[in-house]
Amino acid sequence: MTATPASLPDVDAFTRPYWDAAAEGRLLLRHCTACDRPHHYPREFCPHCWSEAVEWRPASGLAVLYTWSVVHRNDLPPFGERVPYVAAVVDLAEGPRMMTEIVDCPESALRIGMDLDVAFRAEGDVQVPVFTPRRSR
Numbered sequence: 001m002t003a004t005p006a007s008l009p010d011v012d013a014f015t016r017p018y019w020d021a022a023a024e025g026r027l028l029l030r031h032c033t034a035c036d037r038p039h040h041y042p043r044e045f046c047p048h049c050w051s052e053a054v055e056w057r058p059a060s061g062l063a064v065l066y067t068w069s070v071v072h073r074n075d076l077p078p079f080g081e082r083v084p085y086v087a088a089v090v091d092l093a094e095g096p097r098m099m100t101e102i103v104d105c106p107e108s109a110l111r112i113g114m115d116l117d118v119a120f121r122a123e124g125d126v127q128v129p130v131f132t133p134r135r136s137r
Helices: 016-023
Strands: 028-032 054-058 062-071 085-092 097-102 115-123 126-133
Touching: 016 028, 016 054, 016 126, 062 097
Parallel strands: 097 126
Antiparallel strands: 028 054, 062 085, 062 115, 085 097, 115 126
C-alpha cells in the first residue's frame, strides 16, 4: 500500500467497491443482513450487532442537514485553498449519519433539516461524495 496525501482517502481492496461506485456517481452503504441495518462509515462488521454478515447496497443519495460549520481557516493542503467551505454532518435517508461537505449553497441559505442531494467532486483519482441543496424531482 502506498501513502496518499492527507486530502485523499486510502483506497484498498475493502473500500474499492465504494470508490468505484462513487466514480460512477453512485453512493453505497454497508448493510447488515443479520440485523437489517445500514451503517456508515464502511466497516467489515456491523456496529449495531457485531455481525460480519455485511454487504454493499446502493443508497438513494438523499439526505437532510443535521449540522454544519463554515471553515474559514485550514492550513492543511489543499483545504487552505478552499476556504471558506462548509463542513457538515448529514442524515442519510437510509438512517446513518455522514460527515461531508455542502457545496453550491450560500452560507445564508443553510438550514438544519434542509433537503440535500449527493454530488461527487474529483479529488485526485477518486470522486468524493459531497452534498448540494435538493433540486426539484
